[in-house]
Amino acid sequence: MLKIFSRRTGKSSGKKRGAIFQTVDVGSGIGEWTSKQAERFPSRTYVAVDPLYSLGKGAPFIRKMIKRLSKKGVKVEPRTLEDFLKTMIKRKQKARNFNIDMPTHPFELYNFEFLFENISRVLFPNGKIFVKSEMHTKLRKLRELAKRYSLRVSAIKSLPRIPVESLRTGAMKLIAEDSIQSPEKKTYQIYSLVITYGLKKARKDFDNQR
Ligand SMILES: C[S@@+](CC[C@H](N)C(=O)[O-])C[C@H]1O[C@@H](n2cnc3c(N)ncnc32)[C@H](O)[C@@H]1O
Secondary structure, eight states: OHHHHHHHHTOOSSOSSOEEEEEEEETOTTOHHHHHHHHHOTTSOEEEEOGGGGGTTTOHHHHHHHHHHHHTTOEEEOSOHHHHHHHHHHHTEEEEEEEEEOOOSOGGGGOHHHHHHTHHHHEEEEEEEEEEESOHHHHHHHHHHHHHTTOEEOOOEEOOOOOGGGSSSHHHHHHHHHHHHSTTOOOOOOEEEEEEOOHHHHHHHHHHHO
């Protein structure tokens, strides 16, 4: 019982602070990917972060969404990325990965700079940040920003064309359906970028800054 409670709250049973998260899903929305992962790997802690969840009290749809995620053992955080990072730092929590699917409206509000500045406090060495977006230019800028923080970056890749129903999140499906339906936009394109916190390089850089 205590174990289940620990996994859901992200806290270890013995200590009040400190935890290891498998993946922090940022801007998780409905959270279909996170809940599938939590179901597949019940011993891992997944966190769904989205300011949308703070509307839960007044919106039955969102309340249901939170309930569904919590039932699967996902830790729900009604915050922005920046606010959640501050909480992680305060509680000494770290993640193996961050997952950021379709960060739109507006991209800049996510404050990736704050994430990169604090990367050694919130991500384990060789931890990864997976970003997917339809906005190639924004991903290119993000890639440049990550490089400035001495993080390892992949090339920006197009997702292979797969059937709409196999796309993993609601936002991806919406974009795909929209571009298929409009005659002038016959194709849809979603791009992927992977940023890795390679300890050696990043630590050297951060030591220099301190
Ligand atoms: C386009 S939806 C993507 C939802 C889901 N990841 C998907 O792919 O279906 C973007 C989500 O990011 C959330 N969001 C907006 N600003 C955010 C921020 N600063 N930090 C975290 N999430 C944010 C929104 O509330 C929204 O649910």
